[in-house]
Ligand SMILES: Nc1nc2c(ncn2[C@@H]2O[C@H](COP(=O)(O)OP(=O)(O)OP(=O)(O)O)[C@@H](O)[C@H]2O)c(=O)[nH]1
């Protein structure tokens with residue numbers, strides 16, 4: 001995996017240029033409802049990946065199992081906003097599935113499941 | 122673990138979260154680490170110097186930006202549910218970040234260090250004002266349990282309904298008990314409305 005320095009700092013151009021370049025001038029995610037814990041995972045029917053950038057492909061590999069946006073950002077070691085832009089591309093292509101709900105307070109059944117789960121760890 | 126539903130579709134789990142808050146150095150990251158199934162992860166959000174959320178990278182190259190780091194851990198409940206634990210950022214000027222963390226959360230654990238009770242006041246205020254369920258966990262640093270639960274409750278001017286528990290954030294079982302207490306408190310709150 002690329003180190004933080006490679007992503008984040010460009011010797012000649014200074015900080016912040018690399019992530020900006022990485023999203024190729026696109027400045028905000030076109031999938032707006034991406035939150036810290038929003039779950040994403042690679043589709044079983046992902047399209048041909050040859051046209052994807054290295055960063056997109058890294059995300060596809062990570063998301064072979066379901067992960068939160070925060071986890072993807074942490075594993076790639078890039079700021080959340082950058083991961084949101086990159087994930088938006090993949091969601092738009094249908095290559096990444098997303099849990100399409102904004103965070104809402106869990107209901108009683110869900111709380112009970114979480115309670116049982118935490119007791120069991 | 123299998124992530125395919127009975128209809129053959131890939132499952133995208135439901136995510137829930139708990140916020141671990143409290144003053145500077147009260148053991149937030151330690152608690153996340155003690156119960157998380159993975160070593161705590163760290164992610165960074167981009168901010169302008171004024172502490173405002175950057176949600177648009179336009180013109181970012183020329184701007185002074187800073188980052189706020191979030192520590193978080195994960196507990197996989199089952200194939201359909203995953204719980205995330207977020208430690209709040211130490212500096213209080215990042216309140217907007219707290220809003221994002223608190224939205225849709227099961228609730229919050231406010232960690233307090235009895236040697237510096239006042240450092241956890243802002244966290245308590247935050248959750249009280251937003252009516253987000255929370256409990257107070259007194260982190261007993263090296264057995265430095267100087268006060269009883271009732272004394273802490275009184276010193277923090279807490280409502281009777283808010284549970285106060287003692288814990289050792291380094292200890293997995295102890296931290297687990299704190300989470301169980303919070304989830305039960307949230308369930309009671311839900312039943313009450
Ligand atoms: N003796 C003792 N030390 C603890 C306990 N919990 C945390 N510590 C130590 O206290 C220090 C601060 O703990 P952290 O978990 O980093 O606290 P934090 O709330 O995440 O700190 P910030 O993020 O900087 O606000 C670390 O050196 C921990 O090892 C405890 O229960 N007992």
Ligand SMILES: [Mg+2]
Pocket residue numbers: 149150151192208
């Ligand atoms: Mg910390």
